[in-house]
Amino acid sequence: MADIISFSAALRERSSGSHSRSEHAGFMSDLLKGEGSREDYISLVAQHYFIYEALESAAERMRTDPVASVFLSDALTRLPALESDLEFLIGPDWRERIAPLPVTERYVARIREVGATWPGGFVAHHYTRYLGDLSGGLFIGRVMQRRFGFETNGIGFYVFDDIADPGAFKDVYREQLDAAPWDQAERERVIDEVLRAYEFNTQLFQELDAVRGAA
Template structure:
């Protein structure tokens, strides 16, 4: 990609978190994301952009995912994509559109975990790119900013893990929530280290976090398992993916070893990639168990969850500005 269309790298960097980028080169990748080395006014730093369709395992998938990133970047930045990457209906040679029902058939055959990822990907990217998190990811955030984030996590997971607890006896929920995944005690330890023993009296939820926790409690009161999984998915799989990068950045910037970042320590879970595969298989089974209406509702709930996450970051930015 660096040799064929180097300008594509710059578009991707600008669209996915580094709007002021002046140079960008793809320097690596893994099953979860592509890695770009980006230069802007803050200097040179690496930018990880998650693959739109979820984890990849085969070389041909790389080009497919990069093309999707490029087209999404063009859309976000208002740039016309190159001819070979325009939608079929826009090509000058008039490539025929799929026959009626072809798209529906393809969606039906696709694993539900991939459908979730593709449906919510733009929401996920928006959440990652929110200003408050952008500061944390690029080393501009203070130690207090990080503490404020940990505090909001506490209120989120307090509600989410109460909701999860009521489903522990349900076999359909077993693969999603092993004991090693529970985060509340780790958050309590982190807050005690970062703030002190009186941390509980010194933290408060921003309005968006309160609304987020309320939504989780409403879903739990309904006893709607897929709805709880929707919120569970957006939080825990994020912690196991981008969250691991956040932990490394925060640890380096604020000189933290284990204490203060226990929230991101999933050692007891075993292999993170293996667990994520188990989790996605559970999502696939859940998708099969639901009818079309419930699948649609589930996908909407995932997007709602991402919306709450973004709103929390916005509130934290406002709180910081008025402090």
């Protein structure tokens, strides 16, 4: 009799190819290899600001939803850290000096749409961003810290002071995914939305690469 794979394992398996394409996109790969500039890094932080502003605004709306609210944790909140990073990296007028790229605008619009209408879709984006932040994101933060001589200022986005054990946190999150009361059709929709989120991320890196090339 074949083993029954858990939803979280199926989600991880089905999205692994999209995840790999995203993290190996040229812009991100160059940044991690030391071929990207400080300005490239700042451009990425700026786009993250718009994404997380949408995601965390949606999280506030989802606090009363019986399914989505289970996944919410104040320890994950990234917006204050992004604001501090941008003030350090750009200056006190950072809000006037950044703008979302076209792909970021589409990404944000999708997060706002599902965050207002579809708990499972919101969880898909929540999962894609935050579990990624607690995995490869921690590595990215350490690389940027060494590359640009940062201490905590500039990489606060990647510092989760309130999560002592990221691995244990992710294990609990996956248990919550497995316990979510979704039927098979809804689980398929959630997986499809995770794939969509990864595609947005890949396109963001491609667009950042194009902007860098034009500059």
